[in-house]
Amino acid sequence: MSTPLNTSAHGAGGHERTDAPAKYISAFLVGVAVLAVVGAVLSWVYVKVEDRLVVNHPPEMSPLAGTLPKQAPEPRLQASPARDYREYRAAEETALREYALIDEKGEVIRIPIERAMELIAQRGLPVRNQEAGKPRSQEPGKP
Numbered sequence: 001m002s003t004p005l006n007t008s009a010h011g012a013g014g015h016e017r018t019d020a021p022a023k024y025i026s027a028f029l030v031g032v033a034v035l036a037v038v039g040a041v042l043s044w045v046y047v048k049v050e051d052r053l054v055v056n057h058p059p060e061m062s063p064l065a066g067t068l069p070k071q072a073p074e075p076r077l078q079a080s081p082a083r084d085y086r087e088y089r090a091a092e093e094t095a096l097r098e099y100a101l102i103d104e105k106g107e108v109i110r111i112p113i114e115r116a117m118e119l120i121a122q123r124g125l126p127v128r129n130q131e132a133g134k135p136r137s138q139e140p141g142k143p
Contacts, residue, residue: 078084095110102108111119 096113098110098112100110102110
């Protein structure tokens with residue numbers, strides 16, 4: 001069996017008869033608003049004072065400032081990896097599709113891959129010398 005509620009604090013219905021005093025809630029909200037405004041004003045004043053100090057007394061340059069390289073050392077980050085990849089793929093596709101002279105003497109040239117496949121289909125793959133490719137015969141008793 002349950003125990004009866006204390007009727008002096010909660011009343012007959014089991015709930016509080018009074019709400020929190022409105023003057024305390026109002027005072028709390030006004031205090032939060034005042035703190036917010038004071039914080040904003042103090043921040044604004046601090047920024048203005050710091051700006052004035054920097055303008056009147058600029059920071060000194062480091063003695064090492066003139067000795068630093070103008071560009072970051074290798075390896076540098078890519079500014080646009082997607083663009084770099086597209087340019088790389090375009091250069092590779094060009095190399096696969098065009099004729100080019102590889103050395104100055106004209107002994108080595110690059111041909112398009114389609115033409116190279118046609119030549120391989122016509123001529124076949126080069127065959128290795130059969131004597132050089134044979135494994136040594138394993139006779140019993142010899143290593």
